Amino acid sequence: MTDLGGGYNPRGSQPWHPGDPGYGGQQADTWQQQAQQPGPYGQQQGFPQQQNPQQQQQPWPQGPYGQQQGYPQQQNPYGQGQYGQQQGYPQQQNPQQQAWPQQQQFVQQPRPQQAMRPQAPQPQVPQPSGPGPDGIDWEAEAAALDAPRVEPEAEPELWEEEPADHVEPESDSFFGGDQDTSREAERKRKEKGKKSGRRNSGACLLVALVLLGGVGGAGWWGYGFYQTHFGPPPDYSGEGSGSVNVEIKPGSTGEAMGAALKEAGVVKSTAAFVSAFNNNPKAATIQPGAYTMHHQMSAKAAVAQLVESNGGNALVIPEGKKAVDIYTAIDTKLKLQKGTTANVAKDQAAGLGLPAYANGNLEGFLYPTRYSVTDGMKPEDLLKQMVANANQHYQDLKLDEGARKIGLKSGYEVLIEASILQAEGNNSADFGKMARAMSNRLNTNAGPPKGTWGRLELDTTLQYELGRITFTAAEHDRDSPYNTYKRKGLPPTPIANPGDEAIKAVLNPTPGDWIYWIAMNPQETRFAATWDEHLKNVQEWCTGQGKGFDQKAGQCK
Secondary structure: OOOOOOOOOOOOOOOOOOOOOOOOOOOOHHHHHHHHHOOOEEEOOOOOOOOHHOOOOOOOOHHHHHHOOOOOOOOOOOOOOOHHHOOOOOOOOOOOOOOOOOOOOOOOOOOEOOOEOOOHHHOOOOOOOOOOOOOOOOHHHHHHHHOOOOOOOOOOHHHHHOOOOOOOOOOOOOOOOOOOOOOHHHHHHHHHHHHHHHHHHHHHHHHHHHHHHHHHHHHHHHHHHHHHOOOOOOOOOOOEEEEEEEEEOOOOHHHHHHHHHHHHOOOOHHHHHHHHHHHHHOOHHHOEEEEEEEEOHHHHHHHHHHHHHOOOOOEEEOOOOHHHEEEEEEEEHOOOOOOOOOOHHHHHHOOOOOOOOHHOOOOOOHHHHOOEEOOOOOOOHHHHHHHHHHHHHHHHHHHHHHHHHHOOOOOHHHHHHHHHHHOOOOHHHHHHHHHHHHHHHOOOOOOOOOOOOOOOOOOOHHHHHHEEEEEEHHHHHHHOOOOOOOOOOOOEEEOOOOOOOHHHHHHHHOOOOOOOOEEEOOEEEEEEOOOOHHHHHHHHHHOOOOOOOOOOEEEOO
């Protein structure tokens, strides 16, 4: 027997027997002696000299020669396992039986003092002679002690070795025998690897393209979202090119101006114009009117041009002006010989955009507003703009539909009555009452004892025909289409170019029974429903002018 695997002791220790009275009590002393004297295998695992605490041997009886894992062992001559006294199970004859779970066991080696590597199998050298009756070959152990100490060769531990490059087996089967190592087979394997690499590269490229497409799409959507919610509004750059006429209506806000300019192709977005409008302190000075702008202007440039045109080259046509007066104004603005525009209006009337019912007469279609004048502009250019503006406004006001509601024959008659109203009235606040008084004269037998019998009896229509303010008694009594003292109803054409307020007043007259009116001053117009009341108003006016009053005639002396 061995002393707990200590091997041969040169000092002559006695064999150990399980029935010895020192069993268990002398075990610690035995370990102490072994701790001071190296065993035959150097610093054998399981002793205090071992530096790895996880591999120290457990203080339990061992099988002969340690029963190293993975190698055949000699049978125990006593026919029982080393744990027979502890667990009560018969010793298995399995040559690969493990001892204690944490103990790394060793096999008898011909090279003494060589520490065994865990799980590194070593071939067992056959014993020169058989074991003795106790199962131990003492001669072999003595020879091992006397042999010179040999340093163990460094052997790589199996669990630390790097795995070799793995080669996929051929597609036939894994049990088809040894791999063909011929040059042809090697060439085929390399070509197969290249093809696989190409397939892998193509797959990677496809995945990359898909990812880039997804990222690009998300980026584009994010950019659009940012531009819509947080970015600056769309805008052109520069001063633009070409020319286009745009009307800025009275009372237009910056947003309304921007909408008109965007519709005409001047600015790219209403929001950009509003931003530039708010950033220009002079934008509030922009006046209504017709402006000549450029296509695709930046919002800043558009606002600047509108502001500059206020004090720049522009022609303003007031409400109630006659066509002859407008022709003269155009000649003056374009620095043309007097009568040039009147001749153009007469000779080119068919090409100016007039409706058929106008019969070539521009009166009433030269819409009053502001028009930009540019270098090289011709009279027909301005006349076309004015007619186009009038047609658009009259369409928006639905003149024909409104005429039928108030007893007029057409939208053209609305223009005629509005032109008279525009010439007679001084204050737009009185247009509603004046329109009602005109309607009452045309549709009732109102007035002096003899009544009006459907006549307007107004000076303005006769003055238009004569082309002057004053007229003689003979002219007053002369029959003519524009002498409303003699003719019933309306004159054949408008006598001026009315604005929107006069037209709306004719379409929607203020309810009342007034027949007469007189402008006391530019701010006040007095209305009367009877002849006597009207005579009092006329006498007051004549006195204010320093004149006498003819009661019978109902006028100043």
